[in-house]
Amino acid sequence: MTSAVFLIFGATGDLARRKLFPAFYSLYRERKLGDRFAVIGLARRSRTNDQFRDDVYESIQEFARYNVTKDEQWDAFAEHFEYMSLDINNVDGFRQLRELTDRLDVKFDIGGNRLFYLALAPELFGNVSHNLKAGGLLEGAGWHRLVIEKPFGYDLPSAEKLNAEIRKVFEEQDVYRIDHYLGKEMVQNINVVRFANAFFEPLWNNKYIANIQITLSETVGVEERGGYYEHSGALRDMGQNHMLQMLAIMAMEPPSRMHPEDIRDEKVKVFRSLRGFQTASEVRANTVRGQYTVGNIKGEQIRGYRDEDKVNPESTTETYFAARVFVDNFRWAGVPFYIRTGKRLPVKTTEVVVEFKNVPNNVYLSRKHKLEPNLLVFRVNPMEGIYFKMNAKQPGSEGTIVPVAMDFCQSGQVGLNTPEAYERLLYDAARGDSTYFTRWDEVALAWKYVDKIASAWGERTDDLHLYTAGTWGPEQGQQLVAEDGFRWWPVNGQDEGEVTWGHTQM
The missing domain is CATH 3.30.360.10 (Dihydrodipicolinate Reductase; domain 2)
Structure with missing residues (x-):
């Protein structure tokens, strides 16, 4: 993974707790996230760094694919997490955020890359984007990417308005709209x-x-x-x-x-x-x-x-x-x-x-048998896999044709730790x-x-x-x-x- 400072807006919310913090830990355990990264949690409520790291630990303990214990490995991981209370309407707060980001950039030798994850209500996207620019967080070397959650608007006019606000600050190539499916x-x-x-x-x-x-x-x-x-x-x-x-x-x-x-x-x-x-x-x-x-x-x-x-x-x-x-x-x-x-x-x-379309009626086997159509099924959730149904003769019968299934269970092959x-x-x-x-x-x-x-x-x-x-x-x-x-x-x-x-x- 490319080194980066990840700035999580809405860090005390449900999405960060259930999905984002466990995701960081899994990537770290699988060595897709090296040592040159930092995560800054941002929200209005007041938290110390220790309290924030405890929150992260509890979320990982409850929702992550990997077990976690407070040991040396955890200490090395938690060191990369810091918290800052931020009023997203206060430009001065964004200037302080830049100072924190620059300090962590130097500490972990990151090289100026920034990923801004807005786990916020859509109506706040534009304001945060403008304040990121006004606060100097889009200056300097490295790339700057914006990750935003759905819903992206309520209808086409509201989506167009939201997109226009974001595009005043970010190029389309730097905007990552998440559809988690x-x-x-x-x-x-x-x-x-x-x-x-x-x-x-x-x-x-x-x-x-x-x-x-x-x-x-x-x-x-x-x-x-x-x-x-x-x-x-x-x-x-x-x-x-x-x-x-x-x-x-x-x-x-x-x-x-x-x-x-x-x-x-x-x-x-x-x-x-x-x-x-x-x-x-x-x-x-x-x-x-x-x-x-x-x-x-x-x-x-x-x-x-x-x-x-x-x-x-x-x-x-x-x-x-x-x-x-x-x-x-x-x-x-x-x-x-x-x-x-x-x-x-x-x-x-x-x-x-x-x-798939069925075989023609009144031709060969379809004259005497009610043949079921062939099916190809992609199972996305809860058990991932591919299922194919076709017709075959039932063993031991006098030409009885029944639907049979071939089933590839991806979850069964990879395990539940997908x-x-x-x-x-x-x-x-x-x-x-x-x-x-x-x-x-x-x-x-x-x-x-x-x-x-x-x-x-x-x-x-x-x-x-x-x-x-x-x-x-x-x-x-x-x-x-x-x-x-x-x-x-x-x-x-x-x-x-x-x-x-x-x-x-x-």
Whole structure:
């Protein structure tokens, strides 16, 4: 890893505690983070360095992949962490921050590199960026990179305003917009599987693929995020970023070079090819929104969304979103991409299912047998892997054909100690690899697509469908797929009709 001073704004927040500090420790343990680094924690509350290091230790102890004890190795690691109380509206505070940064730069022989991680509310990004410049933190040798979290705006106009503020200070090449799903091992593996195996490319088009389904389901509700979720909903919280990003990865063309900009160029082409909605009736014909009500999950009584803390008792915010999306280019013309996401669903999972077209009816074996379509499934979460389903003769039978499965469990091969998404993304940002960060034109095109849906939904509320917590969303979500003669495939690999003898671990 390139040496750098990492300045973490929002260092006392939940993201830093759960993800960032454990990521630093894992990178340090795996020697991807050497001795020429420093981490400055920044927040309003007052903390001493010792208190801050204790906070870091507790977060690592609770959330890191590696065990930690307070010994010589810990002391060597903790020495690189310092804390400073900062009012982000006070330019003088940023000048003091520069003095601290310069001192640590000299102490650890870092060479002037700075990575500013804003784990803050988006409306603060612009102000912090301007004060970083006014405080002198962008002067001198070395590179200066800005890492920012989603949500990047609330809609296209707010995103454009936010981007304009940031671009007054930082060049686009130095802005790293995080979508943590792009840091997940299996998401990054999708294009390797696609482009490193010759037998996939001839099949990866509308001649052989019937549809592609992307499911991102959660069993949790809004928890303590009711206030945020009321202004976001499933469409903005998951659809605009995670869902469309995974769709782009599945649909993109092979890049001409393994260069970050070439890879992101191909994703932008997908976003430009998305079939937009011209009218509100088109939106309602191709999307479904729902909201969970009282239900039961694993024997636990679950309250409805409108009963959650900080939620309007008459809220029309969607907690479930499904859509039929078309990519109007030569490769994908006519192939529906079905995406769905929701809270309080039966299973926590992220999966991408590629359903291939079936063999012709009344030809050879299909005359006597009901043949199931072949499926290629990328399991992103919770168990990472690849699952392939095909038809085969059941041993010992008189020609009985049943679906069988071949299953590569990546988590089973690597073990449960697989690197977390934030480890990869921190590592990439420090190295200057922007492949798995979203570029501004990606963000803008995604907002343009999503804004049409949000605008149509804002015209009326009678298309908000209620669903019981613990179910797979409203019935209209099933009908959306059934209209085209398809069905949502069961998540986590196994279909009810599969037999255990055919499930082969690879």
